[in-house]
Amino acid sequence: MSVFDPITVKRFQRFRSNRMGWWSLLTLLALSGLAALGPLLVGNRPLVLRLDGQWRFPVFTGFISGKDLGLATVAEPNYRLLNRDLSANHRGWMIMPAIPFAADEVCEVMPEVSQDREGRWCDPKGVIAEGRIFTLNSLGTRQQVWSVINGTLNGDARRFDKGTSVARAKLADGKVVLSLPEKDATDWKPQGALYTLIPSPCPPGLDGHWLGTDESGHDIVARLFGGFRILLMAALIYLPAVYAVGLILGASMGYFGGWFDMFWQRAIEIWSNIPFLYAVIFLASLLEPSLAILILILVAFSWIGLAQQLRASAYQVSARDYVTASKSLGAGHARIIWRHILPNCATVILTTLPFSLHGLVFSLSALDYLGFGLPPTEPSWGDLLHQAKENWHAWWILGPTLFCLVGTMVMINSVGEALQDAFDLRRSQR
Amino acid sequence: MRDYVLRRLLLVPLTFVGITFVAFCFTRFVPGGPIEQALAERQQADRKRSSAARPSGPASPEELDNLKRRYGFDRPLTKAYAIWLGIMPGPADWTTVRLGKDGKAEAEVADELHAGQSFKLEIKLSGKSFAVTTLDGKPRDPWRAEPAPLPDDADTATRILVYRKAYAGLLQGQLGDSTGSDKPVWDEIKSRLPISAWFGGWSLLLAYAISIPLGVAKALRRDGWFDRISSQVLFILYSIPGFILAVALLQLLCFKLGWFPTMGFNWSRPFYHSFLPLCCEMIGAFTALTLFTRNGLLDNLAADYVRTAKAKGLGNGRIVFVHALRNSIIPLAATFGGNLGFFLTGSFLIEFTFNIPGLGLLGYDSLVHRDFPVFLGLLTLSSLAMLLGNIVSDLCVAAVDPRIRFDKKT
Numbered sequence: 001m002s003v004f005d006p007i008t009v010k011r012f013q014r015f016r017s018n019r020m021g022w023w024s025l026l027t028l029l030a031l032s033g034l035a036a037l038g039p040l041l042v043g044n045r046p047l048v049l050r051l052d053g054q055w056r057f058p059v060f061t062g063f064i065s066g067k068d069l070g071l072a073t074v075a076e077p078n079y080r081l082l083n084r085d086l087s088a089n090h091r092g093w094m095i096m097p098a099i100p101f102a103a104d105e106v107c108e109v110m111p112e113v114s115q116d117r118e119g120r121w122c123d124p125k126g127v128i129a130e131g132r133i134f135t136l137n138s139l140g141t142r143q144q145v146w147s148v149i150n151g152t153l154n155g156d157a158r159r160f161d162k163g164t165s166v167a168r169a170k171l172a173d174g175k176v177v178l179s180l181p182e183k184d185a186t187d188w189k190p191q192g193a194l195y196t197l198i199p200s201p202c203p204p205g206l207d208g209h210w211l212g213t214d215e216s217g218h219d220i221v222a223r224l225f226g227g228f229r230i231l232l233m234a235a236l237i238y239l240p241a242v243y244a245v246g247l248i249l250g251a252s253m254g255y256f257g258g259w260f261d262m263f264w265q266r267a268i269e270i271w272s273n274i275p276f277l278y279a280v281i282f283l284a285s286l287l288e289p290s291l292a293i294l295i296l297i298l299v300a301f302s303w304i305g306l307a308q309q310l311r312a313s314a315y316q317v318s319a320r321d322y323v324t325a326s327k328s329l330g331a332g333h334a335r336i337i338w339r340h341i342l343p344n345c346a347t348v349i350l351t352t353l354p355f356s357l358h359g360l361v362f363s364l365s366a367l368d369y370l371g372f373g374l375p376p377t378e379p380s381w382g383d384l385l386h387q388a389k390e391n392w393h394a395w396w397i398l399g400p401t402l403f404c405l406v407g408t409m410v411m412i413n414s415v416g417e418a419l420q421d422a423f424d425l426r427r428s429q430r
Numbered sequence: 431m432r433d434y435v436l437r438r439l440l441l442v443p444l445t446f447v448g449i450t451f452v453a454f455c456f457t458r459f460v461p462g463g464p465i466e467q468a469l470a471e472r473q474q475a476d477r478k479r480s481s482a483a484r485p486s487g488p489a490s491p492e493e494l495d496n497l498k499r500r501y502g503f504d505r506p507l508t509k510a511y512a513i514w515l516g517i518m519p520g521p522a523d524w525t526t527v528r529l530g531k532d533g534k535a536e537a538e539v540a541d542e543l544h545a546g547q548s549f550k551l552e553i554k555l556s557g558k559s560f561a562v563t564t565l566d567g568k569p570r571d572p573w574r575a576e577p578a579p580l581p582d583d584a585d586t587a588t589r590i591l592v593y594r595k596a597y598a599g600l601l602q603g604q605l606g607d608s609t610g611s612d613k614p615v616w617d618e619i620k621s622r623l624p625i626s627a628w629f630g631g632w633s634l635l636l637a638y639a640i641s642i643p644l645g646v647a648k649a650l651r652r653d654g655w656f657d658r659i660s661s662q663v664l665f666i667l668y669s670i671p672g673f674i675l676a677v678a679l680l681q682l683l684c685f686k687l688g689w690f691p692t693m694g695f696n697w698s699r700p701f702y703h704s705f706l707p708l709c710c711e712m713i714g715a716f717t718a719l720t721l722f723t724r725n726g727l728l729d730n731l732a733a734d735y736v737r738t739a740k741a742k743g744l745g746n747g748r749i750v751f752v753h754a755l756r757n758s759i760i761p762l763a764a765t766f767g768g769n770l771g772f773f774l775t776g777s778f779l780i781e782f783t784f785n786i787p788g789l790g791l792l793g794y795d796s797l798v799h800r801d802f803p804v805f806l807g808l809l810t811l812s813s814l815a816m817l818l819g820n821i822v823s824d825l826c827v828a829a830v831d832p833r834i835r836f837d838k839k840t
Contacts, residue, residue, distance in 0.1 A: 266444070266445065266448070269445050269448075270445055270448035270449050270452060271452075273445070273449045273813045273816050273817065274449060274452060274453060274809075274813075275793075275809070275812060277778070277779070278793060278794075278797060278805075278809075279456075281794070281797055282456060282460075282797055285797070285798075286460055358669070362671050365671075365674070366671070366673060366779055369673065369677075369779075370779070370782065370794075385674065385677055388677060388681065389677050389680065389681070389783065392680075392681050392685040392686075393685075395681075398677070398678065398681050402674065402677075402678050405670075405674055406666070406669070406670050406674065409669040409670060409671070410665070410666050410669040410670075412669075413665070413668070413669040414665075417665070
């Protein structure tokens with residue numbers, strides 16, 4: 001026995017029997033669950049921080065000043081560097097999220113350098129053609145910097161103290177040819193832990209960036225994760241809003257008919273002939289784009305199709321005998337709409353839901369791709385796609401972004417197809 | 431049927447006015463319009479010049495007034511719209527002059543009878559109105575003059591506007607001048623039209639030429655390996671928006687492998703340049719059309735009349751291609767008119783990606799640079815195309831399906 005009525009059970013079974021749709025739905029739900037974890041999974045604040053015998057939970061408490069942790073700066077510490085320190089001098093330990101980068105965090109990828117057999121300086125990818133190697137002080141800023149050309153020390157070298165340059169030297173083929181001030185006792189031989197800076201976008205596999213970084217130094221995994229979260233958030237606002245507008249207008253147009261219907265039909269015709277993306281670009285370039293405003297604009301342009309579908313189904317239902325019967329029994333408009341029109345619209349709503357979602361992903365990505373979407377600090381798949389177009393050698397931006405976009409869109413559409421099958425809208429094909 | 435088409439055609443102007451009026455309102459209430467841009471350009475030019483030579487600062491009221499008049503921002507919204515539409519005369523070839531102490535002024539204006547030439551007009555104050563004559567005293571008809579005072583005008587001489595009253599709107603076939611290039615909007619559109627027509631035409635042709643036979647082949651070998659695999663592929667392609675595919679193909683085939691040119695369009699090797707953009711433009715319509723054809727054909731092959739046809743001994747080919755296929759392309763015919771708009775404006779996301787200078791990119795540029803006359807001109811064309819396309823769709827449906835009668839009240 002089931003608590004649901006037999007038709008619902010049958011539909012659910014039919015839905016499950018479409019394997020691709022069913023698994024797509026499960027995958028999408030699982031991914032949404034992961035996205036709901038948010039900073040617990042992807043972020044630059046540790047879940048647990050045990051420091052000098054004290055328990056802290058920065059991911060929940062938010063900002064902690066470096067002073068409170070016994071560091072020199074007031075700013076929030078870079079926990080990844082702090083982690084390195086902690087394990088080195090046994091002050092404590094911490095648990096970082098699985099992806100220890102925030103979506104809006106600009107990362108400098110600084111792998112350690114080594115010398116090959118011929119004494120040339122190499123980063124993990126090979127001999128440094130042109131770049132710098134440097135040592136870091138405890139705050140994570142440069143202490144001593146050397147220029148490297150073709151693996152040998154060539155050109156400028158500087159030593160910094162609290163961010164200001166205190167000594168400089170000129171090197172040629174690894175030898176000092178000039179140093180300033182002259183009586184400086186700085187040793188210009190590179191020693192200690194030496195790092196080099198990889199320019200963004202940085203290829204995968206360095207410094208814990210599994211998929212590399214994008215052109216402004218954001219971690220790609222964190223960006224993709226953040227972009228998915230934003231899409232989810234957008235869907236949570238967009239879908240109720242667009243269905244509310246479409247349902248109210250569409251159902252009342254179909255139900256009342258007459259002049260009301262005529263007027264809105266013309267309005268819809270006018271509104272739907274205004275090119276959607278042009279209008280959105282137009283409005284998005286006027287108003288300061290934020291997620292809420294973008295969604296509002298999208299809702300303003302995407303209720304039309306829905307309203308038309310709902311109008312058609314409301315129109316059909318309102319001509320049925322049982323509606324006439326309840327009218328003759330004295331039922332008011334509100335009751336008829338609530339008891340008869342809306343339940344019949346439920347099928348339309350459920351089966352069009354995935355396609356509305358598909359449209360949302362498309363519109364948001366297209367806008368971000370064109371540069372009229374969210375501000376660039378916000379992570380978005382469309383922005384990554386744009387970067388992939390601009391940096392054609394950076395396959396690590398294109399590949400994962402393409403995978404996520406195409407995967408999500410195919411999965412959403414599969415759920416839609418499966419739902420249509422379940423509701424028997426395409427009976428003839430089976 | 432004739433009545434129906436006529437009724438639909440009568441509704442077109444109404445809807446068209448609605449669309450263009452909404453768009454016109456948009457362009458009026460937008461910050462960063464042509465006036466602000468002209469002022470910003472002026473300020474930049476001032477900054478580049480040595481600041482000692484010329485005093486820089488905000489534009490004078492006179493310049494501001496001229497700019498407003500030039501872009502039609504000096505009139506109220508409805509009047510400006512009526513002039514744009516061409517149902518009200520607007521000032522053409524206008525210029526402003528200052529009235530001398532003797533109540534006379536001379537103005538040099540463009541000659542409307544001889545293109546490219548100019549002539550001089552004399553304006554005399556007579557009573558409260560102005561008399562406009564040529565230098566030798568003959569009256570010249572369409573030319574008028576009226577006072578155009580400026581607020582806080584330091585110059586005591588009266589400023590007057592000399593103009594020619596003329597209808598120069600959409601109804602007269604004039605779309606105005608681009609604020610970006612100062613060329614007529616129609617010329618701008620005409621220069622982009624062949625490229626868009628090329629892409630629109632080929633993608634339309636290819637989409638129908640491939641999808642219908644493919645759909646038929648899939649339906650005839652229903653649930654065979656070909657049908658199943660191609661359905662999966664088509665479904666995935668259907669879910670990918672064209673511009674995403676465009677970025678992927680551009681990176682892989684153009685930049686990495688170098689098989690196709692990376693940017694732009696060139697008439698000397700049109701297919702080489704347009705193969706990838708065409709693929710991307712087609713993909714959405716093509717996949718949907720194929721599945722439509724397949725499913726529609728399957729529906730019809732299962733219908734009673736096909737069984738009857740079989741029973742009376744008709745050949746398989748005749749049943750499929752004459753009876754069933756004709757009925758299954760009815761839904762396709764319903765979408766045909768929508769392509770007309772697409773044919774004109776194309777997919778600007780793809781033109782943007784491949785940097786193809788078609789109408790879509792022109793529209794995008796005009797929006798970005800706030801070139802409203804061009805934008806309105808494009809919108810006019812595309813909405814006309816779409817409105818007519820809807821009617822064409824209905825006609826197509828009626829042509830393939832004699833059962834459908836739109837003029838019958840249901």
